[in-house]
Structures are given as C-alpha cells and as structure tokens.
Amino acid sequence: MATDWAGDNLVRFPGGGGGEPEDMADDNTIMVQRTLRSGQSLQFEGNVVILGDVNPGAEVVATGNVVVMGSLRGVVHAGAEGDSNAAVYAFRLQPTQLRIANRITRAPDGEQSFSTTPEVARIRDGMVVIESFQTGPDRQG
Amino acid sequence: MGEVIVITSGKGGVGKTTTSANLGAGLASAGSRVCLIDADIGLRNLDVVMGLENRIVYDLVDVTSGNCSFRKALIKDKRFDKLFLMPAAQTKDKTAVNPAQMEVLCNEIKDDFDYVLIDCPAGIEQGFRNAIAGADQAIVVTTPEVSAVRDADRIIGLLEKEDLREPKLIVNRMRHQMVKHGDMMSIDDIIEILAIDLLGVVPEDELVVVSTNRGEMVVLNNNSKSGQAYRNIVRRIRGEDVPMMSLEDSGLFGKLRRIIGLK
Numbered sequence: 001m002a003t004d005w006a007g008d009n010l011v012r013f014p015g016g017g018g019g020e021p022e023d024m025a026d027d028n029t030i031m032v033q034r035t036l037r038s039g040q041s042l043q044f045e046g047n048v049v050i051l052g053d054v055n056p057g058a059e060v061v062a063t064g065n066v067v068v069m070g071s072l073r074g075v076v077h078a079g080a081e082g083d084s085n086a087a088v089y090a091f092r093l094q095p096t097q098l099r100i101a102n103r104i105t106r107a108p109d110g111e112q113s114f115s116t117t118p119e120v121a122r123i124r125d126g127m128v129v130i131e132s133f134q135t136g137p138d139r140q141g
Numbered sequence: 142m143g144e145v146i147v148i149t150s151g152k153g154g155v156g157k158t159t160t161s162a163n164l165g166a167g168l169a170s171a172g173s174r175v176c177l178i179d180a181d182i183g184l185r186n187l188d189v190v191m192g193l194e195n196r197i198v199y200d201l202v203d204v205t206s207g208n209c210s211f212r213k214a215l216i217k218d219k220r221f222d223k224l225f226l227m228p229a230a231q232t233k234d235k236t237a238v239n240p241a242q243m244e245v246l247c248n249e250i251k252d253d254f255d256y257v258l259i260d261c262p263a264g265i266e267q268g269f270r271n272a273i274a275g276a277d278q279a280i281v282v283t284t285p286e287v288s289a290v291r292d293a294d295r296i297i298g299l300l301e302k303e304d305l306r307e308p309k310l311i312v313n314r315m316r317h318q319m320v321k322h323g324d325m326m327s328i329d330d331i332i333e334i335l336a337i338d339l340l341g342v343v344p345e346d347e348l349v350v351v352s353t354n355r356g357e358m359v360v361l362n363n364n365s366k367s368g369q370a371y372r373n374i375v376r377r378i379r380g381e382d383v384p385m386m387s388l389e390d391s392g393l394f395g396k397l398r399r400i401i402g403l404k
Contacts, residue, residue, distance in 0.1 A: 097195050
C-alpha cells in the first residue's frame, strides 16, 4: 500500500494487470527528498525512493526495492528480509557494496567504469545482475 | 601473544590514520601478523585509506555488541595475507562502545596476532578513552607545529595517567628546508618539550597524498623517502636498532653543497 500523507485518496496499482510491478504496489513505500550523506542510515520495511544521492559511507536498508533518483555511491541492501525479487534502481548505480536478499556484491578492484545511464540491479539465476534500465513493455520485472 | 599499540595524537589531521595504515602494511610485509583496529567510530577512514571500504559487512560495533564474532568482522587485506582490518561503524557514534568492551576485544584479538594497531580518533573524549583502553603501548604522532605539539603533550599526560608509560613519538610531515631556514620547529625543539623517545621522523611527501587517495600505502613504495621512513619505524618496532635517516638533500647538488660547505 502506498503511503498517502493526506490520509485518503490512496493510490493503488491494479494487482496483476497492466504490467505494473505488483510487489512494489503492495508494500509500504517511503519517499525521501534529500541526499543521504556519510554516516546516515535509512532502514525501512518496504520500498524506498530517494530523490537525491546516496553518498559513500551512507546506507539504505529496505525489505523491498530501492530507487535512487540520483547517484547511488554508498551501501544499499534491498530485500533485506530475504526477498530475492527485490531490485535496486538508480540513475547512477555506483555502489560501494550492493546487497540483495542474502547476496553481497561489490565492484571488482582496479579500474572502474560506470554507466552514465539509469541501471537496475536484481537477482537472476542466483546472481546479482546489473542491466540498463528500460521502461516499456519489453522491460522484465 | 601480541602487543596492542594505540596510535594517537590529540590533534586531528596530523596523520594518525596514514601512520596506522603504513605501519600495519610495513609490519605485515616484514612478516608479522597484524590487525588494525579503526576506533574512529562515526568518522571511519582507515578502510578507505587501505582501499577496503567495499568489503565491509560487519564492524567493530557489531562485535562489541555481540552481533558477530571478531573473526567474522575482520577484513583480510588485498596485498598481505597477514594483515587484517577491523573496520569502525560509520552510522553510529563513539558512545556505541565503552572502554571495558574495547579491553575485552583487544585481549581476545591479540592472541591471534603479533601486533594489534589501534587507530585512535582525534580528541580526548570517549573515542580516545575507548581506543587506549586495551592498549599495552602508545605511539604519539605529531607534526612540527606548535598546536600539534601542545596537543601531543596533553595526550602524553593523559596516557601516563592511564598507565601507558613511555609512549613513543613519530614526527610527521617534517620539512627539512623550512627547519633549516628557521621557519619550522626542529626535531630537537619538539623533543625538548615532549621529552619522550623518538621512534621516527617522516618527511613531507606528495606521494603520501597520491597513494592515500588510491587506497595504497607509501611504505610499499621503494622510491619514496616517506616510505623509507616508515620502513625504518617498522624495523624499530620489531626491535631492530636503525639509525635515524638523514633528511638532507640526498641528490648530487646536496652532496656538493655539503662538500664545499654551503650547507
């Protein structure tokens, strides 16, 4: 259920239909309208949307999905209670460490090249895979 | 059973973390088993300086609060099999740990290592008290500045009160040219005030900044003067008798100038 600050007019995605992400619609979602700086930690039961950056040294832990409308450079943990369908979306996906459910990954040592387009990280076949994020009917969720 | 050595200074920015990382790497490359503990909870840096930030899963606070064993939190260095890091927590503060817990932790860890180096936070408050709680020895880092030496003096007094007697001194960022022109405190000036044993002098070196920013340690660079200074300090810690390095110009012109008496 999407959190509605006014208390009524709850926005719901139709379950199962229209290709909307069902699990995103069914959980609580919090919207954070600032940048998380080093030492700041956000923990939430549900999905997290951040309208800002997540800097190195900051962490986001969510039981659902994490969406960062900015640069994700800190530590992120989606599906923190074991939901391996959870995903991490970011405009610039450059995390120090990326965790989904019980998987922990980090960028390889040495030269690092990051995409400058939005990307999504999710578990496929037991591995964390990072792909460029695309909307539309061919998007796989 | 190993020695627990706290690296402290009082003042910030004099090079405690850089010194910790370099001494740790130097001791490990000399064959000792070394554990570095980052006691700067909330402002951790040692992991970044060592290039190990992205490996952190558990930290010091997880260990002291009983969430995991200390072995689980230790991160093995990329370069040395004998070098380990216990990272600080970044999202907590100094009050998340107390001196009694640190003492227990140090006693537990030092059975597994030859040296346990604790990177102390700046200041004289709880972070400092946590860092020194489990230490057997202390190294005081200072720079040739009146303010840093004043703080080092204060720290030495506090260490003595905690029964950490005979701390050793490292003078960091020494610029020989400035001392020669009378613009900077000399080693003798500093020793006169602090009156403790000198463990080493590290010259100002741009390579320190370069390597720190890359997550590397200058002690491993054979072509750098600061690296040589750190290697000498490592040998002294390991019990060797190493003469103090000359910080004079070592180039041809320096030698020429000395020969013709233009020093």
